[in-house]
Amino acid sequence: MSTRRINWYKYAAPANFYPLAGKMIPVFSVVTVLLFIIGLYVGFFVAPTDFQQGESYRIIFIHVPAAWMGMFLYVLMAVYAGLGWAFNARLGSMMATAISTTGAIFTFISLVTGSLWGKPAWGVYWVWDARMTSTLILMFLYIGFISLQASIDDPRRADRAGAVLALVGLINVPIIYFSVQWWNTLHQGATFTARSFKMAPSMLSAMLILMAACWMYSIAVVLVRVRCIIRERESEAPWLAEAVA
């Protein structure tokens, strides 16, 4: 066993990251499935019926994790794109491109589940309050990022242009997060603070488990996608022919 510390920077090369990602994917996939099963069980069978909303509140277990992932993945995408731009590291930009699709999907899920929840809870499918509007803007930003990268043929120019766009749009994420504090809107206030939880413990644990499940899912799916992107873009590299064979 060598006494040298691990050189993490070697994984910045697609050639080294590709097999590492390949080993990580099965682990995260299994964890994802387990957490989803546990979380959904707790959410649907263990958590009690809500006093005001009855059973329809349970959509929160999908809505909140999806909304959180949508915002978090945008920040992560912007960070990776920024790293890829600043350090001229292809893998960073490939990760950003891989994350963009998953982030868009989660944001879409949060908008749709939010609408579906809004009908029984507030009586309307959609209101133009601060949080819903800024999440809609987040959806548009994702679509803009994906479209911009799709319409530029040169991969490196696409990477850098996407990085500029992602970083410019980054200001929207704090606005979404804090919008419920800054404006008095229909959306409920923060349920989690550092000190008090305003929800029943089983509801809270279901939500946290499902949030972890969505996170593990994102990691697994992004790693699969980035491997596909590596294969597309590095298709002429000799290491790839050996790795794939």
Next chain:
Amino acid sequence: MFGWVLWRDLILAWRHRADVLATLFFFIIVTSLFPLGIGPEPQTLQTIAPGIVWVAALLASMLSLGRIFGNDYQDGTLEQLLLTPQPAYLVVFAKVLAHWLVSEVPLVIIAPVLGLQFGLSQNTLLIVVVSLLLGTPVLSLIGAIGAALTLGLRAANVLVALLVLPLYIPVLIFGTGAIQATVNGTGTKPWLLLLGATLVLAFVFAPWASSAALKISVE
């Protein structure tokens, strides 16, 4: 350098007056379409007027964004401008100012006339002008980022719209909020201050993002 780029852009815009006037007439026509489509009831028109004036201003300014860098990119001038020792920030700044003077200020001037079409009071018309004065520079500044990112691409016009409209939304909300606050009688000042804040933020950061995007696009 700044003065030179500004003067050059203004002269070029003067020589192609038709492009500039086309944007203005687009603004006028679009604002006139809505009463025709929705119906001439005065109450309705007064309610929808702020939104329509602002959305039409947004769309009209988006149409003209291609002209900020497009012509210079095609004949190679932009590359030469970026090769000078002066920072690209100044070039962007001059071009954005020229774009604002040429494309946006006519909108601001004609907006009160269009507001009369909707039956807005004089006080409201003043706020329309002020909010547009504060908001249109932001439109030019942020639009320049989109224009720089999409230089020379195939579907550049539509793509610019897709990229830039989400970033325009806060300006739209604050601008229309200011006008509606005047119509309702609630406080206008907070909205105008927020507009001013977005202007200051965009003023500082947007040319920097645009110059970074220019360097990426003019590889």
